Amino acid sequence: MKSPARFKDTEVFAYNVRDACVIHKLLIANRGEIAVRIIRACAEMGITSVAVYTDADRHGLHVKKADESYSLGPDSLAGYLNIHRLVNVARGAGCDAIHPGYGFLSENPQFAQNCARRGIRFIGPEAEIIRRMGDKIAAREAMIAAGVPVVPGSEGNLKDVDEAAVLAEKIGYPVMLKATNGGGGRGIRRCDDEAALRHNYERVRSEATKAFGSTEIFMEKAIVNPxxxxxxxxxxxxxxxxxxxxxxxxxxxxxxxxxxxxxxxxxxxxxxxxxxxxxxxxxxxxxxxxxxxxxxxxxxxxxxxxxxxxxxxxxxxxxxxxxxxxxxxxxxxxxxxxxxxxxxxxxxxxxxxxxxxxxxxxxxxxxxxxxxxxxxxxxxxxxxxxxxxxxxxxxxxxxxxxxxxxxxxxxxxxxxxxxxxxxxxxxxxxxxxxxxxxxxxxxxxxxxxxxxxxxxxxxxxxxxxxxxxxxxxxxxxxxxxxxxxxxxxxxxx
Missing domain, CATH: 3.30.470.20 (ATP-grasp fold, B domain)
Incomplete structure (x- = not known):
């Protein structure tokens, strides 16, 4: 395997990072194996790692391995989803950056926006890009404009189940109903006929509301066993x-x-x-x-x-x-x-x-x-x-x-x-x-x-x-x- 020249050693690389971007200290806004993975990267780059944890994670390996760790309190899930508290912890600990890992707030544009507003580097794209690509309709439109092939489907969000039924008949069953702001396999249902479409329509809307805070859904042709x-x-x-x-x-x-x-x-x-x-x-x-x-x-x-x-x-x-x-x-x-x-x-x-x-x-x-x-x-x-x-x-x-x-x-x-x-x-x-x-x-x-x-x-x-x-x-x-x-x-x- 060809090995492209990167840097002479980790010491030189760490110096370059600190010199050029002033990332000395990084908070990992996550838990478990991905937090440990990021901590290891920080260690190799000479960056101080900061872990956060809820009471349920107080014995977590990421807490033990990080250079510093801070409690988010007793709420097992909400602690990792509290944008303002996470940024406050980062500011209080003197962090220059936050890495969101995956899941939780990693694709939340408000988190990236809040980091930027508070002068902390968000390890990821800017809030507007997260917002745009998180909106499945906007993402489809961008890909169509760029000449990237997309699955045939609705041009925008569906207005109601009757519109969905008409479109499904036009593009042909089976079809997929999807939450516009969905991800992670949630808010998605395959429909093989009109009866299934009408049965699943409100289910997908309900899932979209609970998981993503939006009732908007769209439709795509189902590519069978792709x-x-x-x-x-x-x-x-x-x-x-x-x-x-x-x-x-x-x-x-x-x-x-x-x-x-x-x-x-x-x-x-x-x-x-x-x-x-x-x-x-x-x-x-x-x-x-x-x-x-x-x-x-x-x-x-x-x-x-x-x-x-x-x-x-x-x-x-x-x-x-x-x-x-x-x-x-x-x-x-x-x-x-x-x-x-x-x-x-x-x-x-x-x-x-x-x-x-x-x-x-x-x-x-x-x-x-x-x-x-x-x-x-x-x-x-x-x-x-x-x-x-x-x-x-x-x-x-x-x-x-x-x-x-x-x-x-x-x-x-x-x-x-x-x-x-x-x-x-x-x-x-x-x-x-x-x-x-x-x-x-x-x-x-x-x-x-x-x-x-x-x-x-x-x-x-x-x-x-x-x-x-x-x-x-x-x-x-x-x-x-x-x-x-x-x-x-x-x-x-």
Missing amino acids: RHIEVQILADRHGNVIHLFERDCSIQRRHQKLVEIAPSPQLSEAQRREVGELAVRAARAVNYENAGTVEFLMDADGRFYFMEMNTRLQVEHPVTEMITGVDIVQEQIRVAAGLPLTYTQDQITRRGFAVEFRINAEDPKNDFLPSFGRITRYFAPGGPGVRTDGAIYTGYHIPPHYDSMCAKLVVWAMDWDSLIRRARRALGDMGVYGVKTTIPYHLEILNSEAFRQGSFDTGYVDAHPELTDYSVRRPTRELAAVIAAAITAHKGL
């Missing part, structure tokens, strides 16, 4: 825009990603160039700045359609880092500091394949029901090409207030077959006990012929219900404890 292909882009304020190749996020459950791969084993080199160029064009069309992801659907004929643009760091960014060697979080901080990108497009090369498994505290055998509680034992995998991004440890209590993802296992290998073998070994090495997780489910995916052949789409999980037909092996000590408890109970009868 491939979900997304492209990582980086852009600075000096006019430089590059892509870091694509990720295949087709393996999903209820529009929530489970496994992400870079690059996609399903794309030809011509398709790879095409989708990369489309993503760069999309970013330039809106004068984008910082890290972002342009998401596309690819139909059975290999045509790409713009779906949305995520104006933040993605959960799955590590697979891109593994194949390119680019530290995306550090590039985010550089860009927010006003510095140019470290790389040009011709310096970005890819090497091998990488896959990320979301290790969720869920029970796949029970419709992926969340499984919160105390981790009695934890073993992290290792070896060549294996990376674990997490915030768990033996004795840690997974709180029920947040997302069920507790770790990410990322595996790299030179070719696809080697990747599958290494991933199988790494998942076998990994142990999270005390709660149920998706580890055995991921092992079943690796054993699936369709996956091994690199042939899957967004309907993969529904098409393979047999993936939950597995048995879980207990660790020796835990099994001995269960047997001892059973013997004791029997004696007491």
Whole structure:
């Protein structure tokens, strides 16, 4: 792999950051594994990291690893969503910048706007770009103007269910009803006929109101069982825009990603160039700045359609880092500091394949029901090409207030077959006990012929219900404890 010249050492780089942009201290407005990830980037750049936490997270790994930490109080969820308090904590701690991570406030334009007003650098695009790309109708219009293909659908927000029914008849079923300000798989319903459309219309409006504070929804033609292909882009304020190749996020459950791969084993080199160029064009069309992801659907004929643009760091960014060697979080901080990108497009090369498994505290055998509680034992995998991004440890209590993802296992290998073998070994090495997780489910995916052949789409999980037909092996000590408890109970009868 070609290694473009970056900097002589981290000491020189840290000096350049401090000299040019005066980012000495950064608050992470998030929790869990992404907070730990950002803390690590800060440590390498010589930037002081500041963590925040609610009472439920007082024993969180991000609290232990940060240089400083501050309590947000007892409210488990609202604490991480209080814009004014977060900015006040940052100001009080003497921070120059705030990194929102993903989720929570990462795509909230008011947060970015408040940071700017208070003289704190927001690690992400400007508020107006977040607002524009968060509005699905405005984003569609921008892409159409830029010549980026979009899925056929409504020209604006739907007025009522009768208008929706007329349009659906025109473009043809199935169709998708989507919240205009939605994201994360929420506020979206597929409708296969008019009855389903009328049934789901108010449901989507209700979901949109509860999750995003808006009743506005629009319609798109449903691309049946497409491939979900997304492209990582980086852009600075000096006019430089590059892509870091694509990720295949087709393996999903209820529009929530489970496994992400870079690059996609399903794309030809011509398709790879095409989708990369489309993503760069999309970013330039809106004068984008910082890290972002342009998401596309690819139909059975290999045509790409713009779906949305995520104006933040993605959960799955590590697979891109593994194949390119680019530290995306550090590039985010550089860009927010006003510095140019470290790389040009011709310096970005890819090497091998990488896959990320979301290790969720869920029970796949029970419709992926969340499984919160105390981790009695934890073993992290290792070896060549294996990376674990997490915030768990033996004795840690997974709180029920947040997302069920507790770790990410990322595996790299030179070719696809080697990747599958290494991933199988790494998942076998990994142990999270005390709660149920998706580890055995991921092992079943690796054993699936369709996956091994690199042939899957967004309907993969529904098409393979047999993936939950597995048995879980207990660790020796835990099994001995269960047997001892059973013997004791029997004696007491």
